Amino acid sequence: MLHKRPSQSSVTPHSYWLEPVNSATIKATDAPETPDNDDFRLIADSMPALCWMARSDGYIFWYNRRWHDYCGTTPQAMEGWGWQSVHDPAELPGVMDRWQQSIASGRPFEMLFPIRGSDGVFRRFLTRIIPVTNNEGNVVRWIGTNIEVESQLNAEAALEVSEAKLQVLTDAMPQMVWSTLPDGYHDYFNARWYEFTGVPYGSTDGEGWNGVFHADDQERAWGLWRHSLETGEPYEIEYRLRHHSGVYRWILGRALPVRDAQGSITRWIGTCTDIDDAKRNAALAELVSRELSHRIKNIFAVIAGLIGISSPKNAEAAAYAKEVSGRIAALGRAHNFARPHGPESAILQNFGGLHGLLAELMLPYDHAEKRRYVISGEDIEVGDRSATPLALLIHELATNAVKYGALSDSQGRVTITTTVHGDRVVIIWSESGGPAIKGVPVQSGFGTQLSDISIISQLGGAIDRAWNREGLSVTISIPRAHL
Template structure:
């Protein structure tokens, strides 16, 4: 049946003649091609025409639907609200929009989004209503799935002992779990957006902002410690961490973060740092006392002064190694090389460097080290530097030492090369105590090997030890 036949079948004689019949026929033909259910009502709400898709879906005839017959395909529980809203639109001339179920020819109800707009004449009087019903079953399923997913997420995050939060890709905070509001005592939604920063201790805000902006710009892990204001006004130390969630294309779609209270652990760490510094100070004092005793002994026995001088230098090297390798916090760390073999060597070589900083060069790989490896390595480097200052390249102004630290598989290799010093004619026959001490430190204490090459242009030394023997890291040989 042609669309115009539907129209003629239900067109009352009193239908106002305000439309050109040809234009209306074209609209009806077009509406029959739309995937939505379409219809036309008179100004009083009397529906005079439906498109074919309406009858295909509902399984109805034009006679059944004429006028107010459409109510028969509505859910009886929802129909009163539909009638109330539709009557109000007819009375006011305002557009109508509502979602409700319609029964299909198979007897099943499916959700439809209904929109109705008035058509007015030149005087502004409503003369027609054009309506569409668009099935939104898939959208409703997606909404329900999202609601279920969000409900599960809320249950999961609220059950966690941590504060959990999420942001949009631009960093706008839009979700906090119950733990956040329980800890802060803030009303829900009051810390959305950038308001979260006001919860931080004023001294920590700039640092937290700087790291957060860096993570937003680079996509890297966000991790920072700061003091967060609790509901009672007290500031508590918290570890904040966040990772980006990415889509299949690698684009960041959300940031998911946590706040973990670490106040007690922070206090214990600070107390441990104070104790560690006190112990370190006392150990350094012991080194100083030993050095002082050696100097006093040397005064009474001039013949022992050379030996005492060497012992004093070695004890000083041990003191520097201890101070370098002991556990450090961010506050007590003396340099960027703390805990690094290069940093230890640089510390030992400070007295031998010139003002320009080019007499001794140090390069290579980063190698972790702690007190286990620092003590013997400090003694070895000290002995090499002392000998170079007495007999080798550091005994003349033009001499220099180049030191390279590198990884070779599971080994660490330290290459020491002297140049510009006195020429070496022959291999020394006498092996001094310092040489024996260096060999003992590498071979016995570190289980490595030390090789000397008495090149005419200067001494070359290669030290090779297992990387695992330089520290006490868990899972590595002690």
């Protein structure tokens, strides 16, 4: 990710001086001499660097084999000041000036400059030269090395460009972006983070980030974060983060691990998304939904009450009124399922699994003399998330059955069968005993369209209708995980 990097390249000349070599035990002369020791020659020629030696006045009298292999030159062409022919003409005056200064002062030399290879390509080399002195401290020889650093410099430049692009990208994102080391140490936050929190740059590195969380959310956030670090599982949490205004806003925090080829985590990349407005809107929608549901249920209660006080007092009429009032009350209970629910209005805890939900939804359409519907098959656990789309569909099927289908006739009935096939739950609604179906309806109503969209979009399911002459058959297939 993005790190603070030193402004000076790791291969640029250092500010310290290399120490001169004292040659008290070596016969010092200014005459050129070529090393004739076989071991020395073997070592020098095998070194990965280009090596050379010069007299005290800078006249180079020996190069190792690496130099000639790289430059494609001969010892005769390079002797003395011939090395200038493989230097970049634009850089050569500066090199000469620095080299002359070292010769005059007897101080070590270190510089970065390009040298032309045998292929005609200039590559940058880090050159270091140290003097060899005698007992009197006089320079009697210079020893130099040239180490190619072109690939390293190119890699560093590419990394800097990549990091600069990444910095621009993350700062341009509308989300807060952060990253950590494998152990969870936060080492980067983008500009959006500092704009949102208003904290000083770098103050939330390490573990400082937890200080801008709401006190009631800190322990929970730490617990989930530690769990992700220990298991490598994705991190996701909603918490309140202190805005620069001092107000705490709801945030959705997510993080994923970055792994190397061996599967080891090398970094965590995370985002923080401001969901405060959405969360408040959802809470408001939940409140309005509960209020509307309450008012609708009151209407059902008023209707049932009006039936009770308006019915004749004879036993037969009273029994009929009681039956109708009971159906209206059951319809009111079934209405609970046909609306969105939040954590505060969960409704399934008292109805068991799918069969309990279906029975509650079908209760208003039952008959005192005989059961108008049958529920069979495997009972499956369901959650509140799937209650509304299922209720919309079943309620729409039952309503249409009362208007046009099996439940419009006293002899008609509905069979609901539930089965599990692999990872999918299949619900089959089958009508029989009602009016004969003449064909597929020309158009479908809004209720049918809404219930179909709910099943397909919200639950990822599928609906298939068969308009059989003896009655409608509807097959609903839903991924079990979505229930």
